[in-house]
Amino acid sequence: MRDASPAEQRFDLLVGSIKDYAIFLLDSGGHIVTWNAGARLIKGYEPEEVIGKHISIFYTPEDLARQKPQALLKAASTDGRVEDIGWRVRKDGGRFWADVVITCIPDHGRENGFIKVTRDLTLQKQAEERLRASEESLVATLYSIGDGVLACDEHARVTRINPVAERLTGWREREAVGRPLTEVFPIINEETRAEVPNPVTRVLAEGAIVGLGNHTLLVSRDGTEHPIADSGAPIRDAEGTTRGAVLVFRDVTQERQAAETLRQTQEAVRRSEESLRATLYSIGDGVLSTDENARVTRVNPVAERLTGWPEKDALGRPIEEVFDIFNEETRAKAVNPIGRVLAEGVVVGLANHTGLRSREGVERPIADSGAPILDSDGKARGAVLVFRDVSAERAAEEALRQSEERLRLMIASVRDYAIYRLDPTGRVASWNPGAERIKGYRQEEIVGRPFSLFFTPEDLARERPARELETATKEGRFEEEGWRVRKDGSRFWASVVVTPICEASGRLVGFVKVTRDLTERRRSDEERLRLAQAREAVRLRDEFLSIASHELKTPLTALQLQLLNIHDHLGPENEGLSRNLDRARRLADRLGQLVEALLDVSRLTTGRLKLNLESFDLGDAGREVIERLGESARMVGCELSLQVVGAVQGRWDRLRIEQVLTNLISNAIKYAAGSPIRVSLAMPEPNVAVIEVYDGGPGIPEAQLTRIFERFERAASARHYGGLGLGLYVARQIAEAHGGSIGARNLPSGGACFTVRLPLDPPPAQASQSP
Amino acid sequence: MRRKSVFIVDDDLDIREILAETLSERGFDVATAANGAEALRTLRMVRVHPSVILLDLMMPIMDGYTFLEQRHLDPALRLIPLAIITAGHDVDRRRLGAALPVVPKPFDVPLLVGLIHSLSTEGSDSR
Numbered sequence: 001m002r003d004a005s006p007a008e009q010r011f012d013l014l015v016g017s018i019k020d021y022a023i024f025l026l027d028s029g030g031h032i033v034t035w036n037a038g039a040r041l042i043k044g045y046e047p048e049e050v051i052g053k054h055i056s057i058f059y060t061p062e063d064l065a066r067q068k069p070q071a072l073l074k075a076a077s078t079d080g081r082v083e084d085i086g087w088r089v090r091k092d093g094g095r096f097w098a099d100v101v102i103t104c105i106p107d108h109g110r111e112n113g114f115i116k117v118t119r120d121l122t123l124q125k126q127a128e129e130r131l132r133a134s135e136e137s138l139v140a141t142l143y144s145i146g147d148g149v150l151a152c153d154e155h156a157r158v159t160r161i162n163p164v165a166e167r168l169t170g171w172r173e174r175e176a177v178g179r180p181l182t183e184v185f186p187i188i189n190e191e192t193r194a195e196v197p198n199p200v201t202r203v204l205a206e207g208a209i210v211g212l213g214n215h216t217l218l219v220s221r222d223g224t225e226h227p228i229a230d231s232g233a234p235i236r237d238a239e240g241t242t243r244g245a246v247l248v249f250r251d252v253t254q255e256r257q258a259a260e261t262l263r264q265t266q267e268a269v270r271r272s273e274e275s276l277r278a279t280l281y282s283i284g285d286g287v288l289s290t291d292e293n294a295r296v297t298r299v300n301p302v303a304e305r306l307t308g309w310p311e312k313d314a315l316g317r318p319i320e321e322v323f324d325i326f327n328e329e330t331r332a333k334a335v336n337p338i339g340r341v342l343a344e345g346v347v348v349g350l351a352n353h354t355g356l357r358s359r360e361g362v363e364r365p366i367a368d369s370g371a372p373i374l375d376s377d378g379k380a381r382g383a384v385l386v387f388r389d390v391s392a393e394r395a396a397e398e399a400l401r402q403s404e405e406r407l408r409l410m411i412a413s414v415r416d417y418a419i420y421r422l423d424p425t426g427r428v429a430s431w432n433p434g435a436e437r438i439k440g441y442r443q444e445e446i447v448g449r450p451f452s453l454f455f456t457p458e459d460l461a462r463e464r465p466a467r468e469l470e471t472a473t474k475e476g477r478f479e480e481e482g483w484r485v486r487k488d489g490s491r492f493w494a495s496v497v498v499t500p501i502c503e504a505s506g507r508l509v510g511f512v513k514v515t516r517d518l519t520e521r522r523r524s525d526e527e528r529l530r531l532a533q534a535r536e537a538v539r540l541r542d543e544f545l546s547i548a549s550h551e552l553k554t555p556l557t558a559l560q561l562q563l564l565n566i567h568d569h570l571g572p573e574n575e576g577l578s579r580n581l582d583r584a585r586r587l588a589d590r591l592g593q594l595v596e597a598l599l600d601v602s603r604l605t606t607g608r609l610k611l612n613l614e615s616f617d618l619g620d621a622g623r624e625v626i627e628r629l630g631e632s633a634r635m636v637g638c639e640l641s642l643q644v645v646g647a648v649q650g651r652w653d654r655l656r657i658e659q660v661l662t663n664l665i666s667n668a669i670k671y672a673a674g675s676p677i678r679v680s681l682a683m684p685e686p687n688v689a690v691i692e693v694y695d696g697g698p699g700i701p702e703a704q705l706t707r708i709f710e711r712f713e714r715a716a717s718a719r720h721y722g723g724l725g726l727g728l729y730v731a732r733q734i735a736e737a738h739g740g741s742i743g744a745r746n747l748p749s750g751g752a753c754f755t756v757r758l759p760l761d762p763p764p765a766q767a768s769q770s771p
Numbered sequence: 772m773r774r775k776s777v778f779i780v781d782d783d784l785d786i787r788e789i790l791a792e793t794l795s796e797r798g799f800d801v802a803t804a805a806n807g808a809e810a811l812r813t814l815r816m817v818r819v820h821p822s823v824i825l826l827d828l829m830m831p832i833m834d835g836y837t838f839l840e841q842r843h844l845d846p847a848l849r850l851i852p853l854a855i856i857t858a859g860h861d862v863d864r865r866r867l868g869a870a871l872p873v874v875p876k877p878f879d880v881p882l883l884v885g886l887i888h889s890l891s892t893e894g895s896d897s898r
Contacts, residue, residue: 550829553858557876558785561793564880568796592877 022118023262026102028111030055030073042098042120044091055116058088060095076102077112085121085211097121101259117262148228150247151235156181156200159244168228168251170221185247190215190227199232203245209233218249226251288385289373294319294338297382306366306389308359323385328353328365337370341383347371356387365390418515421501424508426451426469438494438517440487451513454484456491472498472511481518493522542601549599556595560588597726600659604733611653611737613762618648618657618681618689625661626679629669636673640665645682648689650760656734657758663727664693664754672697672751683760691756699746709742731756738762775891776800778821780810780838781856782830790825790878797884807833811841814848822891824853825874828862836866852890856883 022039024032031054035047043050043058050057056069063069063086075082081103088098099119104112148165152158158181161173169176169184176184187196199210210232217225230249234242286303290296296319299311307314307322314322325334337348349369356366368387372380418435420428427450431443439446439454446453452465459465459482472478478498483491495516501509563585570578626642633640661679668677675696683689700708709732728742731754735742740758747753777799781787784805791801802821804810807830814820828835835855842848855867858876867873872890874883 550858553876554783554786557858557878558783558789560877561786561789561880565789565793565796588877 020119021258021262022116024116025105026055026073026114026116028113030069030114033113039118042090042096042118043088049091058118060087060089063087072100072102073114076104076114080104088118103263115262117259147248147250148230150181150185150249151244152181152200152247153244154204154242156198156204156245158184165249168218168220168226168249170224181247186219187228188217188219190217199230200245200247203232203234204242207234207236207242227253227256229255285386285388286368288314288319288323288387289382290319290338290342290385291382292342292380294336294342294383296322303385303387306356306358306364306387308362319383319385323387324357325366326355326357326363328355337368338383338385341370341372342380345372345374345380356389365394367393416516418513418517420513422451422469422511422513424510426465426511429510435515438486438492438515439484454515456483456485459483468496468498469511472500473508476500484515492517492519494518545598545601549595552595553592553599556588556592560585560592563588597730600730601726604730611656611762613651614654615649615651616654618650618652618691619644621654621658622661622679622681622691625658625665629662629665633665633669633677636669638669638673639676641676641678643678643680643682645680645684648681648683650689650758651762652738652758653734656737660731660734660756661691661693663731664691664756667727667754668693668695668697671695675751687760689758689760691758693754694747694751695753696751699750699752700744702746705744705746708744728754774798774800775822775887776802776819777887778810778814778824778851779803780805780807780824780830780835781827782806783827786827786876793880794884794887799887806830807835807838807841810838811848814851815845820848820851822852823887824851825856825887826853828855828857836863839867854886854890 020038021036022042023036024039025034027033032051035045035050039050040046054069055073056064059069068084072082072084081101084098084100084102086098086100087095088100089095097120099121101117103115103117105115106112148168149160149162150158150165150169151160158171158176158179161169161171161176161184166172166176171179171184181200182198185198185200187198188194189196196216202208202210211230216228216230218228219225228249229252230247232245232247235244235246237243284302286306287298287300288296288303288307289298296314296317299307299309299314299322304310304314307324309317309322319338320336323336323338325336326332327334334354340346340348347369348371354366354368355363357363366387367390368385370383370385373382373384374380415434415437417432418438419432420435421430423429427448428446431441431446435446436442450465452460455465468478468480476499479496481493481495484494484496485491495518497514499512499514501512503509563581567578567581567585570581622642622644626640630640665677665679672695677696678694680692680694681689682692709728732742735756735758738758739762740756742754742756744752744754775798777794779787779790779794779801781790781803782805787803787805791803794801800821802813804813809832810824810826811833826835826838833841835857839853842851842853853871855862855871855873856876856878857873862873872886874886
């Protein structure tokens with residue numbers, strides 16, 4: 001909506017404040033459109049009485065009979081301007097002598113309007129009347145009136161001249177009296193510069209009042225020229241005989257200037273109108289304006305398109321006809337805002353969901369507002385409607401709504417993530433199935449409650465919930481992993497992302513929080529970590545064992561060699577010393593075996609046990625081991641026997657298999673001292689060799705049966721039995737490296753039996769074993 | 772018949788001295804070096820090469836593996852019979868080759884002596 005331009009406002013003020021002239025606009029038909037203060041004073045009509053009326057109301061019945069108003073308008077249209085002096089009629093029926101100028105306002109391609117300026121000349125007219133009535137009264141007033149007055153006798157010789165006339169003509173009265181009027185009052189035509197016949201000549205000849213023609217210049221005695229308006233009247237004696245004439249004239253320079261100002265003002269108005277039109281017709285919204293009767297006065301091209309009414313068809317029609325609006329929902333005719341605009345003089349917006357039905361019946365959603373056109377008195381002179389087609393906006397809104405709906409449905413179907421909204425204070429505003437699944441609250445029991453419910457007491461004490469929102473607001477995002485609490489009080493490891501939601505204006509309207517339950521992942525991460533740590537610990541221990549073994553073996557080697565050398569040098573005379581030396585050598589051997597056992601364990605667990613497979617008979621290996629351990633067994637009172645069932649030929653690592661036998665028999669010697677030990681080697685089923693070692697010892701506690709093959713495990717206390725408890729572990733590793741197995745059981749008759757099962761040909765994968 | 776000679780390469784002083792004494796008493800001439808580099812210097816200085824080299828693997832300055840590579844590049848040294856003596860449990864057979872005998876520490880002295888005799892005889896035969 002657009003207010004009147006400053007130029008228009010100035011013009012309105014100017015015109016409105018002129019009281020000496022009636023100035024008003026006429027439409028092409030001669031109807032009055034505007035009314036100023038001067039018009040009110042001169043003609044006596046109030047604006048509301050006169051606007052819309054035809055100018056003929058100002059004319060006398062005689063003039064109307066001659067169709068003078070129409071003639072004047074026609075002349076103005078043709079010549080651009082017409083001037084007329086004559087009687088006009090006031091509202092009260094009184095007549096006044098008027099000087100009327102009608103100027104045509106061209107309107108490109110359309111019908112013209114007019115501006116009419118009327119001056120009340122009654123005073124002058126009355127002065128003439130008085131002159132005619134009484135020379136005496138003329139003389140009395142002659143010297144005081146504001147116009148120039150010049151009187152002459154019947155011979156056209158100057159008899160009187162008043163001060164104004166003295167100034168305009170340049171002649172002093174005493175110099176002028178007696179001179180021919182034509183000498184004192186020489187006049188020429190302004191345009192042709194030819195001498196103009198003096199009106200007094202006509203007055204004297206005809207005894208009638210004579211007016212001067214337009215564009216008359218008075219040439220004063222010093223040569224200055226004054227544009228003048230004048231009239232001449234006869235002076236009659238009591239008998240009615242013309243005794244002389246009187247000329248009344250005035251300098252119209254100022255009037256000319258006023259007329260020029262008026263013309264310029266009219267031009268400014270015209271230009272202002274043009275710029276208004278240009279603006280109106282080029283803006284992107286539809287614009288309709290009406291007069292105070294709600295009749296259409298303008299329709300811009302956009303409005304033409306939307307209403308389907310070309311401006312020329314719409315002009316003068318009631319606004320309801322051109323601007324046909326309805327409620328989109330009820331389809332009822334909507335109340336046209338123009339009525340209120342005009343009645344109340346206020347700006348009125350359209351209700352939502354208003355549709356515009358065009359002349360062709362096309363319906364469009366529109367948004368609009370109406371505003372009054374106010375005159376200087378604050379009265380509504382018309383209204384302007386500005387409106388636009390909101391179809392595209394509506395479609396965009398609908399698309400957005402659908403997109404939101406899809407998003408909402410999507411969120412509602414997500415079960416792996418808790419996705420919910422918080423209001424700016426941190427209260428839960430929405431809830432999805434994922435949130436219900438992860439946190440345990442149903443939507444109806446959580447919406448509206450603070451999200452701090454999900455935090456642990458420790459986090460609450462540290463005011464974490466508030467800090468979370470604060471960070472999200474400040475940095476546009478908050479992200480962390482941490483413990484959160486479910487409805488049932490259990491904790492879960494959550495990945496949390498909080499994002500603030502802001503309006504386009506930047507105002508915070510809430511937050512979106514996405515939470516994932518990572519408890520399982522964290523658990524498996526921890527598991528993995530523990531496993532890796534355990535593996536690393538084992539690796540470090542094995543490395544330590546390996547280095548320790550190596551470092552132990554070097555001095556042990558030197559020690560053994562040294563003991564051997566001493567032994568070699570002892571003669572038979574040193575028998576006692578020799579016994580001591582033998583004991584030292586046995587202790588060194590035991591140390592060597594312990595170190596070897598440590599080394600075996602280290603090899604097995606660091607995956608460096610490599611099998612050197614060869615074909616051999618298990619019986620041969622068994623006999624060799626029995627022979628080597630026979631002495632040790634005898635020393636603790638064990639009878640060691642071997643039973644070989646047939647030939648047990650296979651591909652194994654001979655040294656390792658001998659180690660298995662050694663370890664199992666050594667174990668029996670250690671635990672079953674004083675009872676017989678029986679070793680059996682057989683092939684009870686195809687492709688599997690079975691080693692069994694029976695002892696008559698105390699047996700193995702049931703709880704220990706599976707554990708004894710672990711590292712550093714033993715069924716008895718370390719103080720009671722020596723060794724590192726590695727023998728069975730090593731035996732198991734070797735058996736398994738061959739693709740076999742090892743087991744132990746207690747015998748019903750007392751004692752224990754260890755069984756090793758070995759495939760005759762280990763599968764290739766077992767040839768180099770991994771831990 | 773000339774006495775057989777053994778060249779002991781081991782970084783451990785005790786092992787060097789005591790093994791030297793043990794083998795001397797069993798009729799061998801013995802020389803020693805504390806690492807691979809020292810061994811190479813000595814071998815390139817002497818006019819008569821030892822009958823057998825006993826080589827430790829884990830030594831500072833130059834270890835046994837590197838010594839073996841250098842020996843292999845030198846035609847004069849390549850043919851000297853050699854056995855590995857090691858306390859380590861981890862012998863890299865790829866770098867040693869399959870043929871080299873390995874004697875673990877602590878030593879089984881009769882086995883070691885037998886090995887030295889058989890290696891030196893082979894070496895003599897191949898010359």
